[in-house]
Amino acid sequence: MTSSASLQPAPPSPTRGLTSRIARVLPLPAGAGMARILVERNIISFRHGWVALVTGFAEPVFYLFSLGIGLGGLVKVVTTDGGQSVSYANFVAPALLAASAMNGAVFDSTFNVFFKLKFARLYDSVLATPMGPRDVAVGEISWSLMRGGLYAAAFLVVAYFAGAVHSWWALLALPAATFIGFAFSAIGMFATTFMRSWVDFDYVTLAIQPMFLFSATFFPLATYPGAVQWMVQATPLYHGVALERALMLGEVGPGLLVHVAYLAALGLLGLVGAARRIEKLLLS
Amino acid sequence: MTDPDSDLLLQATGLTKTFGNFTAVDGIDFAVQRGESFGFLGPNGAGKSSTMKMVGCVSPVTGGVLRLFGQDPATHGPQIRARLGVVPQKDTLDEELTVQENLWIYGRYFGLSRSEVRSRATELLDFAQLEDRARSKVEPLSGGMKRRLTIARSLISRPEILLLDEPTAGLDPQARHALWDRLFRLKRNGVTLVLTTHYMDEAEQLCDRLVVMDHGKIVAQGSPRSLITEFSTREVLELRFDTDDHAHHGDAIAGIGERIEVLPDRLLVYAEDGDAAAAAVHLRGIQPMSSLVRRSTLEDVFLHLTGRTLVD
Numbered sequence A: 001m002t003s004s005a006s007l008q009p010a011p012p013s014p015t016r017g018l019t020s021r022i023a024r025v026l027p028l029p030a031g032a033g034m035a036r037i038l039v040e041r042n043i044i045s046f047r048h049g050w051v052a053l054v055t056g057f058a059e060p061v062f063y064l065f066s067l068g069i070g071l072g073g074l075v076k077v078v079t080t081d082g083g084q085s086v087s088y089a090n091f092v093a094p095a096l097l098a099a100s101a102m103n104g105a106v107f108d109s110t111f112n113v114f115f116k117l118k119f120a121r122l123y124d125s126v127l128a129t130p131m132g133p134r135d136v137a138v139g140e141i142s143w144s145l146m147r148g149g150l151y152a153a154a155f156l157v158v159a160y161f162a163g164a165v166h167s168w169w170a171l172l173a174l175p176a177a178t179f180i181g182f183a184f185s186a187i188g189m190f191a192t193t194f195m196r197s198w199v200d201f202d203y204v205t206l207a208i209q210p211m212f213l214f215s216a217t218f219f220p221l222a223t224y225p226g227a228v229q230w231m232v233q234a235t236p237l238y239h240g241v242a243l244e245r246a247l248m249l250g251e252v253g254p255g256l257l258v259h260v261a262y263l264a265a266l267g268l269l270g271l272v273g274a275a276r277r278i279e280k281l282l283l284s
Numbered sequence B: 001m002t003d004p005d006s007d008l009l010l011q012a013t014g015l016t017k018t019f020g021n022f023t024a025v026d027g028i029d030f031a032v033q034r035g036e037s038f039g040f041l042g043p044n045g046a047g048k049s050s051t052m053k054m055v056g057c058v059s060p061v062t063g064g065v066l067r068l069f070g071q072d073p074a075t076h077g078p079q080i081r082a083r084l085g086v087v088p089q090k091d092t093l094d095e096e097l098t099v100q101e102n103l104w105i106y107g108r109y110f111g112l113s114r115s116e117v118r119s120r121a122t123e124l125l126d127f128a129q130l131e132d133r134a135r136s137k138v139e140p141l142s143g144g145m146k147r148r149l150t151i152a153r154s155l156i157s158r159p160e161i162l163l164l165d166e167p168t169a170g171l172d173p174q175a176r177h178a179l180w181d182r183l184f185r186l187k188r189n190g191v192t193l194v195l196t197t198h199y200m201d202e203a204e205q206l207c208d209r210l211v212v213m214d215h216g217k218i219v220a221q222g223s224p225r226s227l228i229t230e231f232s233t234r235e236v237l238e239l240r241f242d243t244d245d246h247a248h249h250g251d252a253i254a255g256i257g258e259r260i261e262v263l264p265d266r267l268l269v270y271a272e273d274g275d276a277a278a279a280a281v282h283l284r285g286i287q288p289m290s291s292l293v294r295r296s297t298l299e300d301v302f303l304h305l306t307g308r309t310l311v312d
């Protein structure tokens, strides 16, 4: 029982996906490069409760049909901020995709992470192994964007058959949705590390609800008054919606890089913040 | 730096932990050799868990020097943790997973391959007598089963040092003895045990050497036997009287035995020969409600050192 030669942890793997590569150049606390094992843990756990996956998928699809068909019957044509005239269903579908990526990511990185952090005390046992706080943050965020990606893929298939996909650029809508998921799950996890009880989750709802309604989701930006436009553009979901809409309607231009940069900055801020807070909370 | 393969696995000098202005661990020194079984004995709040967390490299050292395998937790945390098994005071099992999945994924956290964790888990399920519960969820298991699973889990990486924070707290006597038996087996296999307890019998059963902690400081150290010899007498006479206040009986029996401790509910007379002390009490015409002669334990050592009892 004393031999340890075979027991050393696997050396940090050189490159495991974008997030852990980025993780190395950021001011992040220690990790063993094994975030993927936490993802593995979540997959095992998920196999016991796969029903959650169904609900995460169903919600945006219900919205698509109720709004696209219901509201779309009243509002025939919408002029996008890119200047095209499109049907309401085509207009709203990309926004729903972005919003569902946000919802999936936020739900996972707030409720689920809070439960694991405060009640299940999962990370306490994880941090007693060679894994570090960086692995926890990268692992949880990767997992929730994987989940978000799965919802997005399913939604895209439905949107395609509903006739809401019009451009080959729409193939990029899936990675974009995953990217939106990254930004929101990172910032969501960061926020979660500050929460003291379930009551604090009202703040999450308070942030998510208005954003869902007013991020140029259901109306083009041009319909908002000038000062309000400025506020809308400051919200992260606006950038997600704008990105998805441009890709699905084929209105692609260099301006999209602004949205990408905004979301990347948000995600990285959340990632670094979450890892540092986990370290502060659990390794004190 | 010490040789990482030396037999001195764990060394602390002036080890200190503060939380704000509160000092939980106050400059303690200790060292543990390979194959030893080393204990921290102390009452609630003595600083045992705080010490264990620093040793487990999950709580940064505030002051002093701590070395495991000759390495510094501040710079080699993951490398050190790879060689430790940790049984925390409160079980932190993964309640969303089954018993065997708990073992598998924990091994994976140590970078072991899937096939390796599966074969080790089979052995450990046997060790923890949980084979028939392998596929059941963790949540409905009994306290003793969860504790055995936590210990089994800590062994999946075949650690060189096993850190056990109150391994048998909250278990019934039968479950405690079963666990002690498992720990003996590990010790025989050469695993170094570092444990905390506030059970005297546990310390006497399991520890080759121990330190007694109180208020963050080490107040005595040695083997259980040597501590008893040094700080207590061979036997103890316990006297109970039919009164609320035992203090005034203390004066009546003064001079009998080597030392007398007055507790709220009983008097303890420390003597080499307990029966002789009982006879002396009787000769003075004192009629206790009950009188009992027993061997000294670490409890008596603790009482002598701190003036307080260690209540379970």
Ligand SMILES: Nc1ncnc2c1ncn2[C@@H]1O[C@H](COP(=O)(O)OP(=O)(O)OP(=O)(O)O)[C@@H](O)[C@H]1O
Residues within 6 Å of the ligand: A284, B019, B022, B023, B024, B042, B043, B044, B045, B046, B047, B048, B049, B050, B051, B089, B198
């Ligand atoms: N994270 C923390 N923040 C503030 N104070 C703490 C923290 N952890 C422990 N303490 C304090 O440090 C002291 C020692 O606690 P510790 O848990 O080490 O004691 P212990 O010997 O393990 O006690 P017990 O037998 O109850 O487990 C206690 O007074 C406790 O309140």
Ligand SMILES: [Mg+2]
Residues within 6 Å of the ligand: B048, B049, B050, B089, B165
């Ligand atoms: Mg403790």
